[in-house]
Amino acid sequence: MPPISTTSHASAPGKCILLGEHSVVHGHPALAVSLSTLRITTTIQTSSTSTSNPTATVILPDVCSVVTSLPLTFTCPLSSLPPPSPTKSNPHNLPTPPAFLPPLFLEALTALVSKTHKDPDDISPFLPFLTLIAYLHKSKSPQSSISVTITSAALPVGSGLGSSAAACVSCSAALLKLLVPLSTPALPHKKLINEWSYLAECIVHGTPSGIDNSVSTYGGACSFVKSDNPGDKPNMFFINIKKPLDIVITNTQVPKSTRKLVKMVGEKKQNHPNVINPVMTSMGEVCKSFVELIKKEKVDFDVVNELFTLSHSLLRVLGVSHPALELVLTTTNKYGVASKLTGAGGGGCAITLLGATDNSWGLDEATRTAVHNKLSGLRWNWTRFKTFRTVCGGEGVTWGDGESASATTKNGYRNWYGATIITGAITGFGVMATLAFLKAKK
Template structure:
């Protein structure tokens, strides 16, 4: 679902603002690896991209600025170097005449990646030592070249900034949200500039009559491109994060199957608790696999129970979303969701993927008769607590204050809101 707010495209330079949500897994962490159900929803916390063409300055007429404050990136590039990158043929797996940016599946992913990394080494001056900073810049230029390199456009000096409410690398879909905002911007840029394909590429058809939101086919394209970026960040992504950050709402998924989107029409609220403890996803997943090898029957029983929990929890959320029944029924669904959250967190503890700080956060919530659980890989990162409309606002405020006083970073946010939007 996209915003209906008209984009700001002032003269003489183009200015574009795009945003996309993060996400949380509600149920199915780790069990999804073993073909069990998992589902996730978009967050009210978002990544925001601001792009503006700027007037040349006498001493900096050929310099563009790219800034990602969330990971302390501020790099300056020669505009001519970027133009030279866009002038190079984009590596594709078929004839160039069969490619334009609406067909990301035709890209030669590895060759594009190699070329972008070479560009980074030769043109960036000094490469960032931090791997997250480096990957973010590589992902940006990967998307920038693969899309804009196929169209005729006169690139002007610009400044681009991407800010985020999300903590990077904590399991809330920050990399997918980052990618979705970039692709959304690039598509909007092509539409605003009324770009046409270069002569060596297949003609494109993009809508230039409605610049206030993205249609269904454009959202599908944004999600596909964000998936390409996720391959840079995560190797073999599931496709869930780019889907939910593009469309918003709720997504259910099983390994090997396409994610299934559920549009959410009812407002859900969530307390999101950052433990500020870093975690190692690969290590945690490997440990679960080792435990399963050692205790196959016990572990399979736990995983099967987690699947049943996810199925029942999803059913409850769908019933609330469809406003099925009266207030008593809704209250009962929320109570069931609370019980299921308790069950799931304790089963995840049995898998060995919790952390003392996660358990502490859940206990603080439990002391106020609220129900928390870890989300994502565990071992740190975030805990979540679904809050029903019947919970006293003072209780929510007090528990957030208590969590923050104990060194956590807790916020109340919406769940299942809109996907990528032009702001």
């Protein structure tokens, strides 16, 4: 019998935390936006034959082995993946994730990967994706081989722009796509994608707030407060930013570990609660003031700059800045504009808010270009900074390779509550042609 093959694609965007990183882990409000042009795509191929032993393969072209410097790949018999704990089904008969992963499951998975990969840093990148395969594929199709490839077109790995969440969201989405005969994920599917990707993110980070996977799943601008009770749903609402925001992201290319930084801040909070709790409360207040500000038609740019400066100063107190990030701040301050770190800090990226994309508030266009050029020329330890000028928001997770989601944001701006401002019929025609092409390709 010839093999029966299926292919599934999904793509998910990175994110940028405008305000409230770290304090969000401890229950204070934060605001994040999707970065729809910076996406990670998961491609899945399955094939079933009645004769051969099915296998599970994970290919990570963007994550290199610390031992060989080659991209990480892993293959094992599908049957050797540890048995997942029982899951419940939602009303659409799709599996819902368990409240937590049994430690024995993760131990068995780690032991399995360690048969071929000796360094712990080469083992951990596979664990979230193998977990998702065990829960969402093996339990449904134990006779079918599966190959999962995770690729990032432009989203840098480990720089504070949510690559781990985008990878988990796109992988969860591509696996769920195999179980759903639809071309676009509806709201209940997005809810499930978000829940499964949070479970996978917990494997990468330990105690993530959940803001990264939420904004990568739903897109747009998300105000987020984690629940005090572990396991309870976060308080999350999407914000209608009146005027799309024009930002420059500067990647200092200094490596950092979110897991270590979050742990360090948690310990600081535990050791000095009377000092750190008020700092975090202030960070939440800065975020709340900013949310009120950007809902307005005309934003006071001086207040934006004050809030960004306050937020970064508070993050400094938590100990998560870095001299390379400080260089970004002093550089943009000379142009009268504030910057702040985004994500976990300790290196990674800084953001500079230039104003509204229609120039109704913020810097004038010439100064925006000058700031961007200046940042592009900076270096830290001889490594040149990488910059992206982009519009905040746009499409979240999609089934397909994400080309049209990215194109929509590049060519116009899609506000997340249906008010769509697309730059002209040429773009519309381009998107339709892309969709028609993709459909024909299927």
